[in-house]
Amino acid sequence: MDWIDFFWAFVIGGAICVVGQLLISLTRLTPARILVLFVTLGVVLTAFGLYEPLVELAGAGATVPLTGFGYALGKGAMEGAMENGVIGAFTGGITATAGGVAAAIVFGYLNAVIFTPKTKK
Amino acid sequence: MKQKRLGRQTVVFEAPPRIAAGATIVGDMEGAGPLGGYFDLILEDDTWGEDTWEKAERKMFEQTVRRALERCAMQPAEIDLLLGGDLLNQIITANFAARELAIPFLGLYGACSTMAESLLLGSMLIDGGYAGHVACAATSHFSTAERQYRFPLEMGGQTTPTAQRTVTGAGSSLLVEAGYAGGAQFRHIFVTGGTIGRVVDLGITDANNMGAAMAPAAADTLAAHLREQNRTVSDYDMIVTGDLGSFGSEMFNELCRDKGIDLSDRHRDCGNMIFDLAQKVDCGGSGCGCSAVTLNAFLLRRMEEGDFTRMLFMATGALMSPTAGMQGDSIPGIAHAVVIERR
Amino acid sequence: MGEKRQKTAQEQRYQQRVNEKMPRSKTVSQCVRAFIAGGLICCIGQAVRVFGETTLHLDAEGVAALTAIVMVFLGATLTGFGVYDKIGTWAGAGSIVPITGFANSIVSPAMEFKREGLILGTAAKMFTIAGPVLVYGIGASVIVGLIACLLAK
Numbered sequence: 194m195d196w197i198d199f200f201w202a203f204v205i206g207g208a209i210c211v212v213g214q215l216l217i218s219l220t221r222l223t224p225a226r227i228l229v230l231f232v233t234l235g236v237v238l239t240a241f242g243l244y245e246p247l248v249e250l251a252g253a254g255a256t257v258p259l260t261g262f263g264y265a266l267g268k269g270a271m272e273g274a275m276e277n278g279v280i281g282a283f284t285g286g287i288t289a290t291a292g293g294v295a296a297a298i299v300f301g302y303l304n305a306v307i308f309t310p311k312t313k314k
Numbered sequence: 315m316k317q318k319r320l321g322r323q324t325v326v327f328e329a330p331p332r333i334a335a336g337a338t339i340v341g342d343m344e345g346a347g348p349l350g351g352y353f354d355l356i357l358e359d360d361t362w363g364e365d366t367w368e369k370a371e372r373k374m375f376e377q378t379v380r381r382a383l384e385r386c387a388m389q390p391a392e393i394d395l396l397l398g399g400d401l402l403n404q405i406i407t408a409n410f411a412a413r414e415l416a417i418p419f420l421g422l423y424g425a426c427s428t429m430a431e432s433l434l435l436g437s438m439l440i441d442g443g444y445a446g447h448v449a450c451a452a453t454s455h456f457s458t459a460e461r462q463y464r465f466p467l468e469m470g471g472q473t474t475p476t477a478q479r480t481v482t483g484a485g486s487s488l489l490v491e492a493g494y495a496g497g498a499q500f501r502h503i504f505v506t507g508g509t510i511g512r513v514v515d516l517g518i519t520d521a522n523n524m525g526a527a528m529a530p531a532a533a534d535t536l537a538a539h540l541r542e543q544n545r546t547v548s549d550y551d552m553i554v555t556g557d558l559g560s561f562g563s564e565m566f567n568e569l570c571r572d573k574g575i576d577l578s579d580r581h582r583d584c585g586n587m588i589f590d591l592a593q594k595v596d597c598g599g600s601g602c603g604c605s606a607v608t609l610n611a612f613l614l615r616r617m618e619e620g621d622f623t624r625m626l627f628m629a630t631g632a633l634m635s636p637t638a639g640m641q642g643d644s645i646p647g648i649a650h651a652v653v654i655e656r657r
Numbered sequence: 658m659g660e661k662r663q664k665t666a667q668e669q670r671y672q673q674r675v676n677e678k679m680p681r682s683k684t685v686s687q688c689v690r691a692f693i694a695g696g697l698i699c700c701i702g703q704a705v706r707v708f709g710e711t712t713l714h715l716d717a718e719g720v721a722a723l724t725a726i727v728m729v730f731l732g733a734t735l736t737g738f739g740v741y742d743k744i745g746t747w748a749g750a751g752s753i754v755p756i757t758g759f760a761n762s763i764v765s766p767a768m769e770f771k772r773e774g775l776i777l778g779t780a781a782k783m784f785t786i787a788g789p790v791l792v793y794g795i796g797a798s799v800i801v802g803l804i805a806c807l808l809a810k
Contacts, residue, residue: 198703198707199700199703199704202696202699202700202702202703203696203697203699203700204696205699206695206696206698206699206700206702206755207691207692207693207694207695207696207699207751208692208695209695209754210691210692210694210695210696210750210751210753210754210755211688211691211692211695211750213691213750213753213754214684214687214688214691214749214750214751215684215688216750217472217749217750217753218682218684218687218688218749219684221474221520224465224469224471224753224758224762224786225762225785225786225789227750227753227754228753228754228758228759228762228786228789228790229789229790229793229794231754232790232793232794232797233793233794233797235794236794236797236798236801237797237801239801240801240804240805251699252702252703252706253699253700253701253702253703253705253706253724254696254699254702254703256702256706256721256724256725257698257699257702257724257728257755257756257757258695258699258754258755258756259754259755259756259758259759259790260754261756262725262756262759262790262794263794263797263798265721265725266794266795266797266798267797267798267801269798270798270799270801270802270805271801271802271805273802274802274803274805274806274809275805275809278806279803279806281802281806282799282801282802282803282805282806283799283802285798285802286794286795286798286799286802287795287798289718289721290725291722292721292722292723292725292726293722293725293726293728293729293756294791296725296726296729296730296733296760297729297733297759297760297763297787298763298783300729300730300733300734300760300764301733301760301763301764301767301783302767302779302780302783303733304733304734304736304737304764304767304768305737305764305767305768305771305779305783306771306775306779307737308737308738308739308768309768309771310457310466310467310468310739310765310768310769311467311468311739312341312360312456312457312467312482313456313460313467313742365772366772461769461770465765466765466766466768466769466770467742467765467769468736468739468741468742468761468764468765468768468769469742469745469761469762469765469766470736470741470742470743470744470745470746470748470752470753470758470761470765471742471745471746471749471753472687472745472746472749474682475679475680475681475682476679476680516667516668516671516672517668517669517671517672518671518672518675523675523679526675526679530671561678561679561680564678565674565675565678568674569671597680
């Protein structure tokens with residue numbers, strides 16, 4: 194286990210969240226807009242080859258924030274396009290992120306069935 | 315015909331109706347606030363044994379009306395009219411509670427101004443001879459309002475510093491005609507007049523800054539009231555606004571100063587009174603229930619005991635709509651003023 | 658027309674005044690907290706990656722999928738137990754931006770609208786926030802993939 198990887202995961206992951214916080218605090222963008230913006234940004238940065246170096250440096254620090262979800266989508270679509278052409282361009286993104294999306298749906302549903310929300314204090 | 319109107323917006327009553335009783339039910343956070351000792355019932359569990367918060371809010375509305383009637387030993391069948399509202403779509407709280415109470419009912423929507431709106435209308439109907447006993451009520455519930463206007467409760471995120479917390483509370487007042495001689499909780503409290511507010515909108519679009527959205531309406535109504543009544547602030551012991559919150563109050567004071575009205579130290583805001591600063595509610599409380607419970611639990615009792623003799627109760631409403639908000643519209647505000655006197 | 662223009666000027670003055678006097682967010686302390694929380698969540702993700710690589714000997718795709726699934730599971734479960742919203746109050750964007758926040762945005766409406774039924778309540782409302790994320794994310798990925806196709810030829 195390499196501690197320097199954890200250092201970069203912390204710094205880069207934290208820094209990406211700070212960008213989100215600045216957008217919320219200074220522009221009053223709602224969280225929903227932040228999430229959409231980040232995922233789209235991740236796809237675009239990946240397309241220009243700008244996100245890959247960040248993933249190599251920071252590992253989970255770059256893949257866990259929602260930009261990393263965009264990265265996985267973008268990378269998957271591009272790889273799919275290389276292998277299977279137009280069909281791959283359509284299937285690549287979702288294939289690469291299928292695990293996370295399916296997990297979100299399954300765990301989301303299960304939690305909703307098991308738990309009920311509580312009033313905030 | 316006797317002239318009961320002054321100017322365009324203000325009414326005065328020939329035979330001022332009395333507020334004979336008030337009742338309040340609140341959630342536990344309101345109960346832990348500075349006014350905790352004044353409420354009739356504090357709910358430990360804000361679902362109150364129901365399976366949804368909407369049903370709990372309905373129960374609060376119904377029970378607060380029943381409690382006010384009990385204080386005058388009256389049955390729902392003796393009430394001529396129920397006036398009330400809440401914040402939910404199609405005012406389901408008031409409508410469904412009225413189904414249980416079976417009192418002739420007029421549903422009102424004035425957002426957080428509903429308590430003043432119902433008192434004003436009820437008094438006008440009594441003074442006009444159209445009703446003898448009128449029950450007025452308003453409710454709001456943090457958890458039903460949150461899901462309708464904002465985000466699911468379990469969603470993580472921060473509130474902005476101008477945000478206000480919707481009060482979980484139901485308040486009701488029982489209005490009776492001046493000559494009423496039956497049992498009563500209050501013997502000295504009269505509604506002598508009021509001013510119907512105009513919808514005022516200075517283009518605030520931030521749904522987390524309702525105080526600023528409502529302040530212009532409050533200033534507009536106060537200015538109209540003082541002008542048409544030919545009074546000054548010093549004629550009142552207290553000018554009480556509904557739920558401007560701390561920042562909204564600041565803007566209200568400034569707007570009044572612009573109009574040449576000096577509030578000096580006579581302004582109080584229910585949104586600032588109901589919670590402690592330590593309760594982390596940003597700019598204070600809001601919602602129909604905020605002014606409804608502060609009035610009925612605290613202000614009327616203090617007045618009955620003689621702490622003050624004339625107040626202008628001005629509940630403020632932010633007439634916002636998630637749909638209009640998403641379409642980019644700003645938040646219109648309204649404020650209705652009711653003159654409540656001790657005699 | 659004249660009155661309308663005057664009203665706009667009054668509105669502008671008021672909005673300017675509100676903007677000047679409005680209490681401000683404590684941006685610096687919020688950013689520090691977002692940094693710490695976001696960093697820690699990513700470190701948990703990193704630990705999952707290391708576990709996938711060294712213990713389970715997964716390939717790159719497997720590691721990515723494992724990390725996503727575990728992080729989503731954590732976010733969803735903490736939301737169910739009513740903890741994630743409390744983390745969010747402290748951490749702000751630090752717990753919104755990571756994929757755990759995406760899970761939170763799915764689970765919280767799903768729980769909240771259970772009372773409106775499991776189909777049009779839970780299942781439909783699940784995607785009130787996640788839906789747009791998927792629409793724009795997947796939409797952008799397909800566009801990027803198609804452009805990659807064109808450039809490859």
